Amino acid sequence: MSAALLIEQVLNGLQLGVMLFVMAAGLTLIFGVMGLINLAHGSLYMVGAFACAAVAAATGSFWLGLAASLAAAAITGAIVEIVVIRRLYSRDHLDQVLATFALILIFSEGTRWLFGSFPLYLDVPPILSGAVPLPGGGAYSLYRLAIIGAGILVAAGLFLLIGRTRLGIRIRAGEADREMIAALGVDIGRLYTMVFALGAALAGFAGALVGTIQSVQVGMGEPVLILAFVVIVIGGIGSIKGAFIGALLVGITDTLGRFLLPIAFGTVMNASDATAVGSALASMLIYILMAVVLVVRPGGLYGTAT
Amino acid sequence: MLRETPVNIALVLLLLTVPVAASAMDEPFIVTLATKVAIFATAAVGLNIALGHGGLVSFGHAAFFGIGGYGAGILASHAQNYEPLMTWPFTVEGTQQMLIIWPVALLAGGIAALAIGALSLRTSGVYFIMITLAFAQMVFYFAVSWPAYGGEDGLPIYVRNSFPGLNTLRPLDFFAVAFVWFLAATLFSILLSRSRFGLALQGARQNVERVRAVGIDPYRLRLVAFTISGMITALAGALYADLNRFVSPSMLSWQTSGEIMVFIILGGVGRHFGPLAGAALFILLEYALGGVSEYWKFLLGVLLLLVVLFAHGGLIGVVTRRRHHG
Numbered sequence: 001m002s003a004a005l006l007i008e009q010v011l012n013g014l015q016l017g018v019m020l021f022v023m024a025a026g027l028t029l030i031f032g033v034m035g036l037i038n039l040a041h042g043s044l045y046m047v048g049a050f051a052c053a054a055v056a057a058a059t060g061s062f063w064l065g066l067a068a069s070l071a072a073a074a075i076t077g078a079i080v081e082i083v084v085i086r087r088l089y090s091r092d093h094l095d096q097v098l099a100t101f102a103l104i105l106i107f108s109e110g111t112r113w114l115f116g117s118f119p120l121y122l123d124v125p126p127i128l129s130g131a132v133p134l135p136g137g138g139a140y141s142l143y144r145l146a147i148i149g150a151g152i153l154v155a156a157g158l159f160l161l162i163g164r165t166r167l168g169i170r171i172r173a174g175e176a177d178r179e180m181i182a183a184l185g186v187d188i189g190r191l192y193t194m195v196f197a198l199g200a201a202l203a204g205f206a207g208a209l210v211g212t213i214q215s216v217q218v219g220m221g222e223p224v225l226i227l228a229f230v231v232i233v234i235g236g237i238g239s240i241k242g243a244f245i246g247a248l249l250v251g252i253t254d255t256l257g258r259f260l261l262p263i264a265f266g267t268v269m270n271a272s273d274a275t276a277v278g279s280a281l282a283s284m285l286i287y288i289l290m291a292v293v294l295v296v297r298p299g300g301l302y303g304t305a306t
Numbered sequence: 307m308l309r310e311t312p313v314n315i316a317l318v319l320l321l322l323t324v325p326v327a328a329s330a331m332d333e334p335f336i337v338t339l340a341t342k343v344a345i346f347a348t349a350a351v352g353l354n355i356a357l358g359h360g361g362l363v364s365f366g367h368a369a370f371f372g373i374g375g376y377g378a379g380i381l382a383s384h385a386q387n388y389e390p391l392m393t394w395p396f397t398v399e400g401t402q403q404m405l406i407i408w409p410v411a412l413l414a415g416g417i418a419a420l421a422i423g424a425l426s427l428r429t430s431g432v433y434f435i436m437i438t439l440a441f442a443q444m445v446f447y448f449a450v451s452w453p454a455y456g457g458e459d460g461l462p463i464y465v466r467n468s469f470p471g472l473n474t475l476r477p478l479d480f481f482a483v484a485f486v487w488f489l490a491a492t493l494f495s496i497l498l499s500r501s502r503f504g505l506a507l508q509g510a511r512q513n514v515e516r517v518r519a520v521g522i523d524p525y526r527l528r529l530v531a532f533t534i535s536g537m538i539t540a541l542a543g544a545l546y547a548d549l550n551r552f553v554s555p556s557m558l559s560w561q562t563s564g565e566i567m568v569f570i571i572l573g574g575v576g577r578h579f580g581p582l583a584g585a586a587l588f589i590l591l592e593y594a595l596g597g598v599s600e601y602w603k604f605l606l607g608v609l610l611l612l613v614v615l616f617a618h619g620g621l622i623g624v625v626t627r628r629r630h631h632g
Contacts, residue, residue: 031432037432084611088615093431093435094357094363094567094571094575095614097365097567098568098571098614099610099611099615101564102606102608102610102611102614103611105603105604105610106604106607106608106611109607110604112601113604222560226439226440226443226560229439229440230436230440233433233436233437237432237433276452276453276454279451280451280452283447283448283451284444284448287441287443287444290437290440291425291437291441294425294428294429294433295428298428298429298433300433
């Protein structure tokens with residue numbers, strides 16, 4: 001195992017981690033402020049990816065597609081919030097899970113109906129194609145590096161938004177005491193719609209960026225959604241900082257587990273058994289991580305009590 | 307307005323008469339649909355003990371459904387290939403006898419539910435929903451990446467497992483097996499809910515502090531309920547594997563967890579015959595809308611959304627215009 005290969009895997013883990021953060025940030029904000037579990041967050045990710053693919057195919061520009069993905073996901077999010085989600089804030093978690101499960105069915109089948117079952121493909125923009133040499137030999141995709149950069153920028157932007165702006169103050173106040181900020185004259189309905197649209201836009205952004213590496217297809221959102229849930233549960237639901245740490249932890253654990261575990265088992269058993277045991281264990285690793293975190297700290301790393 | 311009991315009796319009679327009539331008219335497909343309803347309803351009866359009675363919103367019951375299914379599939383595949391399951395320290399042969407497969411499925415589901423429940427019940431609320439989902443995903447990915455029993459491709463059962471005195475390959479015979487299990491599970495759930503244990507469990511859902519105050523430990527109560535719930539769902543999984551003569555990781559997928567929950571909600575949470583009403587409606591919709599449009603799940607989604615938003619008591623609630631008490 002060479003150092004370059006290890007660096008490449010660590011970078012892959014970081015790339016997965018920052019994208020999970022962009023997904024999880026919206027999810028955890030929506031939960032923190034509105035107390036809502038949104039299973040349909042993965043659908044917004046898919047909406048972003050499809051919008052990007054469709055616009056990029058029509059105009060030939062990835063950047064227009066990226067802008068379209070943000071806009072499409074934000075607008076879809078706002079509409080969904082106004083039509084459906086708004087009625088769910090006062091309901092129990094079971095109703096929220098089911099209603100947003102229903103939204104997944106509606107979005108998935110609706111998208112299949114519009115775009116068909118065949119995956120769409122997005123090309124990496126020319127300026128970001130190519131590779132960057134790694135220290136110790138080997139090379140790494142420039143586009144993936146750009147994703148890591150974009151994710152870190154989004155994280156920095158979110159921390160500034162939450163910590164330094166008026167909207168951020170209202171969001172934090174909303175987490176602490178809804179009735180009070182409504183009494184102070186903040187239009188709580190509008191605030192909720194904005195938070196939901198912001199979360200949706202982030203999900204759409206992640207969808208467009210990841211859709212370029214993978215394929216854009218119906219059902220792409222749910223595996224990411226479940227990973228994002230693992231992230232926010234590890235980090236503590238409602239905490240942006242927790243989501244960031246949790247996302248990096250999950251990204252790195254998952255990627256390095258898949259890379260290192262088969263090699264580690266290879267030292268004690270034959271190669272095909274080691275691959276089977278190693279990859280089976282690696283695919284369960286992040287869930288084991290989550291279980292361990294919850295057993296030690298039932299509220300997540302940065303969460304308050306359950 | 308209709309009362310709940312006649313509606314329930316009518317539902318059960320309908321489930322019984324439709325396949326008998328269909329079998330007489332030589333419509334095996336309808337019998338298979340009814341069998342599917344009975345099996346799904348049994349799985350949902352299991353979940354309903356945790357979710358409806360205990361208030362434990364488990365989003366991971368596909369794990370138990372799939373474990374039961376794999377229990378049946380693995381035993382049958384060893385019997386088909388004449389390979390013992392293990393040879394050391396003693397030899398265990400595979401089997402195609404349902405009478406052996408069922409206890410194994412119940413036991414496997416029970417052990418899994420006990421382990422998952424013991425960890426998950428340390429949390430509550432959203433964390434509980436998420437951690438049960440995560441455990442189910444863990445089992446799912448294990449099944450996908452473990453190559454010994456088919457991995458992603460699943461595991462076929464070439465000949466349906468057998469039950470003494472019945473020809474289980476005849477649709478009506480197999481329906482009878484599933485129907486009896488559904489009745490047994492429902493009856494058990496009714497008796498359970500009226501027992502001291504069931505009352506304490508419902509008490510813990512409504513007001514956990516009071517239950518604690520009378521000296522009952524809600525953790526143990528819920529763990530037992532969760533384990534029983536997982537066992538019943540695992541048994542339904544074993545039947546489902548036999549129905550399809552095929553087990554695949556899709557039985558373990560999170561969509562399956564969601565669907566078992568949907569049966570309960572469509573029927574009405576906490577109602578003893580809600581699972582049957584919900585499963586029947588789901589299968590009917592799949593069959594009726596599936597013929598109309600390839601995108602029937604779109605319509606299912608809209609319907610589910612409307613039920614959640616506007617018809618809180620589920621189907622039985624709408625028919626009887628009665629909200630569930632307690």
